[in-house]
Amino acid sequence: MTAAACACGGIAAQRPQTGATVLPDILIHLPTIHCATCIATAERTLGAEPGVLSARVNLSLKRALVTTDGTIGATELCTALERAGLPAHPLDTGRLATGPDAGARDLLLRIGVAGFAMMNVMLLSVAVWSGASDATRDLFHLISAAIAVPAIAYSARPFLAGAVRSLRAGRLGMDVPIALAILLATLMSAAEALSGAGGHAWFEAALSLTFFLLAGRYLDLSCRRAARSAAAELSALDVATATRIGAAGPEAVRSDALLPGDLIRVLPGQRLPADGEIVEGETDIDRAAMTGETLPVAAAPGDAVAAGETNLTGALVVRVTRAGQDTQLARLAALVATAETARSRHVSLADRAGGIYAPLVHVLSAAAFVAWWALSGDAWHALGIAIAVLIITCPCALGLAVPAVSVAASGRLFRRGLLVKSATALERLAEVDVVVFDKTGTLTTGTPAIADAPQGTDLRVALGLAEGSDHPAARALAAHARRAGESPAPVEHRREVPGQGVEGTWQGRRVRLGRASFTGGSDDGTSALWLAIDGQAPHRIRLAETLRDGASDAVAGLRAAGVRVMLLSGDGAGAVAEIAARLGIADARGGLLPADKVAALDSLAADGHRVLMVGDGLNDTAALAAAHASIAPHSGLDAARSAADIVLLGQDLSVVPEALALARLARRRMAQNLWLAAAYNVVAIPVALMGAATPLLAALAMSTSSITVSLNAVRLGR
Amino acid sequence: MNILVFLIPVSLFLGFLGLGAFMWSLRHAQYDDMEGARHRILSDRNDDHPAR
Numbered sequence: 001m002t003a004a005a006c007a008c009g010g011i012a013a014q015r016p017q018t019g020a021t022v023l024p025d026i027l028i029h030l031p032t033i034h035c036a037t038c039i040a041t042a043e044r045t046l047g048a049e050p051g052v053l054s055a056r057v058n059l060s061l062k063r064a065l066v067t068t069d070g071t072i073g074a075t076e077l078c079t080a081l082e083r084a085g086l087p088a089h090p091l092d093t094g095r096l097a098t099g100p101d102a103g104a105r106d107l108l109l110r111i112g113v114a115g116f117a118m119m120n121v122m123l124l125s126v127a128v129w130s131g132a133s134d135a136t137r138d139l140f141h142l143i144s145a146a147i148a149v150p151a152i153a154y155s156a157r158p159f160l161a162g163a164v165r166s167l168r169a170g171r172l173g174m175d176v177p178i179a180l181a182i183l184l185a186t187l188m189s190a191a192e193a194l195s196g197a198g199g200h201a202w203f204e205a206a207l208s209l210t211f212f213l214l215a216g217r218y219l220d221l222s223c224r225r226a227a228r229s230a231a232a233e234l235s236a237l238d239v240a241t242a243t244r245i246g247a248a249g250p251e252a253v254r255s256d257a258l259l260p261g262d263l264i265r266v267l268p269g270q271r272l273p274a275d276g277e278i279v280e281g282e283t284d285i286d287r288a289a290m291t292g293e294t295l296p297v298a299a300a301p302g303d304a305v306a307a308g309e310t311n312l313t314g315a316l317v318v319r320v321t322r323a324g325q326d327t328q329l330a331r332l333a334a335l336v337a338t339a340e341t342a343r344s345r346h347v348s349l350a351d352r353a354g355g356i357y358a359p360l361v362h363v364l365s366a367a368a369f370v371a372w373w374a375l376s377g378d379a380w381h382a383l384g385i386a387i388a389v390l391i392i393t394c395p396c397a398l399g400l401a402v403p404a405v406s407v408a409a410s411g412r413l414f415r416r417g418l419l420v421k422s423a424t425a426l427e428r429l430a431e432v433d434v435v436v437f438d439k440t441g442t443l444t445t446g447t448p449a450i451a452d453a454p455q456g457t458d459l460r461v462a463l464g465l466a467e468g469s470d471h472p473a474a475r476a477l478a479a480h481a482r483r484a485g486e487s488p489a490p491v492e493h494r495r496e497v498p499g500q501g502v503e504g505t506w507q508g509r510r511v512r513l514g515r516a517s518f519t520g521g522s523d524d525g526t527s528a529l530w531l532a533i534d535g536q537a538p539h540r541i542r543l544a545e546t547l548r549d550g551a552s553d554a555v556a557g558l559r560a561a562g563v564r565v566m567l568l569s570g571d572g573a574g575a576v577a578e579i580a581a582r583l584g585i586a587d588a589r590g591g592l593l594p595a596d597k598v599a600a601l602d603s604l605a606a607d608g609h610r611v612l613m614v615g616d617g618l619n620d621t622a623a624l625a626a627a628h629a630s631i632a633p634h635s636g637l638d639a640a641r642s643a644a645d646i647v648l649l650g651q652d653l654s655v656v657p658e659a660l661a662l663a664r665l666a667r668r669r670m671a672q673n674l675w676l677a678a679a680y681n682v683v684a685i686p687v688a689l690m691g692a693a694t695p696l697l698a699a700l701a702m703s704t705s706s707i708t709v710s711l712n713a714v715r716l717g718r
Numbered sequence: 719m720n721i722l723v724f725l726i727p728v729s730l731f732l733g734f735l736g737l738g739a740f741m742w743s744l745r746h747a748q749y750d751d752m753e754g755a756r757h758r759i760l761s762d763r764n765d766d767h768p769a770r
Contacts, residue, residue, distance in 0.1 A: 040761055057754060058751045058754060060752060060753040060754060061751070105744060108749070112740045116736060119733065120730065136719060136722070139722075143726060
């Protein structure tokens with residue numbers, strides 16, 4: 001468990017850099033570490049770098065915290081680690097949650113105090129139950145009170161505060177019956193102990209109630225916290241910087257510090273940090289993340305480019321027109337906020353159970369009080385019975401029933417490479433009956449493959465040319481030719497024409513590889529690359545999209561689970577139909593704008609369907625937020641990851657049907673747990689109503705039901 | 719029953735000892751990396767004083 005993790009004081013606190021005395025700690029993400037050797041290697045490598053004062057790896061968080069004397073930067077440390085065989089990325093400390101997690105530590109301390117008091121009071125209570133009488137019993141009650149009253153005043157405070165909050169808001173939450181039971185039991189037992197009248201003392205019941213409920217709350221918190229910190233880490237991995245060409249030459253700045261009118265340099269392979277207009281340079285632009293188009297488009301001076309697009313082939317100078325929150329990317333992300341309606345409408349299983357339970361308990365104990373008062377005429381005795389009803393029915397097991405299952409299921413999903421970000425995501429995922437996939441970047445990897453290419457000499461020439469370019473199609477061609485066992489033909493004077501292709505000379509003839517217009521091919525709308533050798537008709541090299549690993553397994557698995565599978569894409573209809581046919585998806589639509597995707601999801605929801613959206617791009621972001629549940633691969637844009645409930649950490653899509661199956665199982669287990677907890681109450685309530693409840697019975701019912709429920713949840717984790 | 723005069727303080731003292739140990743370990747970051755601790759114990763260079 002990542003329990004009280006994250007308490008290393010320096011983790012998030014990027015201390016202000018005043019002079020050389022106060023230095024920022026460097027945080028490094030180590031995604032692959034998993035064993036003692038990894039820890040030792042990482043710490044030794046970091047420690048051997050000059051300028052490193054100390055380095056400590058946290059294996060639960062997969063991070064290293066490095067203290068330096070300021071002469072070494074995160075990039076150098078990462079290079080050193082990669083040389084040692086450990087992939088490493090610097091983390092942007094500013095984007096991680098600030099400060100050590102006080103909440104979890106506070107809860108743990110309260111659990112510790114409640115646990116200590118519970119055990120000591122239980123020892124004294126056992127003596128009372130087994131027959132201690134008269135002065136001994138009164139003494140034991142007094143000692144119990146001396147331990148229990150301060151312990152409860154401290155450790156039950158979260159429930160008391162919660163009850164006050166929900167009463168102020170005019171609601172009856174779970175906290176109200178809990179707080180009432182704890183308070184009344186303590187006060188009444190204290191009165192019994194002081195008066196020495198010989199009634200029941202419920203101190204150990206009040207304490208064990210507090211202890212078990214705090215444990216449930218802690219499980220809930222640690223589950224959400226682990227997901228939150230991992231999600232913050234994902235976004236901290238995108239350190240967004242830009243190269244601004246200032247008066248004093250190029251300088252690196254944060255992209256949110258850019259202003260309209262700034263000139264920025266964007267090198268091949270970089271993502272555009274702001275919207276703008278190309279001033280200098282020609283290139284190919286990959287718009288897949290923004291629009292879902294697979295094939296890069298050519299761009300030249302005067303063309304508009306948008307933040308989030310990737311520059312592929314040529315270096316550019318761009319004049320910024322919109323930056324920061326004004327970019328198209330940021331405005332599209334704002335669509336998300338308005339789309340999050342399905343989520344807020346969802347009422348979790350625990351809340352629904354609490355909604356039935358809380359009023360029922362209050363009515364029952366009030367009825368017990370009134371009936372016993374009327375029958376026996378003894379108000380004090382009637383109050384005792386009403387409190388016994390409250391204590392015996394108290395939702396100890398109910399408080400553990402749902403969080404314990406969530407923790408077990410999220411833990412198992414995490415080991416399979418899925419990060420559950422939202423507390424109710426599992427429940428919503430379990431209800432899904434339609435799965436909508438995005439195409440580019442989700443079902444396909446976004447890098448093309450070669451469907452059919454020439455053989456022999458032509459292929460060797462093409463390889464010679466393709467090696468001169470970083471364009472994804474050229475790289476795919478080079479990989480294809482090498483797999484076919486070809487070696488490159490000697491192409492001279494090779495140069496890349498950004499936005500067009502590569503040209504060179506081979507055996508005195510001009511050869512070109514690239515777009516149809518560049519090579520004299522005829523563009524027929526299929527995705528293709530052309531090879532032109534002077535004196536020959538141009539050859540077409542057909543491109544196909546690469547399916548992501550497990551894509552067909554995922555679709556087949558989902559269909560086997562009785563779920564309808566759909567494909568909604570922003571790419572052209574032809575490309576969408578081809579992928580749909582390869583995967584056997586009957587229902588596929590192409591050419592959709594982001595708003596069209598949301599509309600499609602809304603109409604599905606209007607027909608009563610619960611939709612799971614799986615997508616990665618900015619054009620999917622609004623749809624991810626609008627769907628009943630959503631999954632985004634971690635290769636996607638930050639905006640998509642933060643809109644999704646669940647992030648896919650690995651490459652393989654086949655875990656999606658597994659996640660669905662596990663979510664359904666988890667939901668069944670939660671319902672089962674709630675029924676189990678209710679079953680204990682059904683047995684215990686009549687006993688309490690008849691006035692036959694004793695503290696011993698309450699202690700037995702409470703611990704056995706809590707343990708049953710926890711064990712039932714743990715079964716899910718393996 | 720006079721033995722209670724000793725036994726009750728003794729049991730309370732032991733209880734407080736346990737609580738104190740728990741609070742010490744919480745304050746000294748012993749629960750910060752549960753995953754790493756079980757691997758580190760095997761290492762010759764085991765350092766059981768995590769930074770706070």
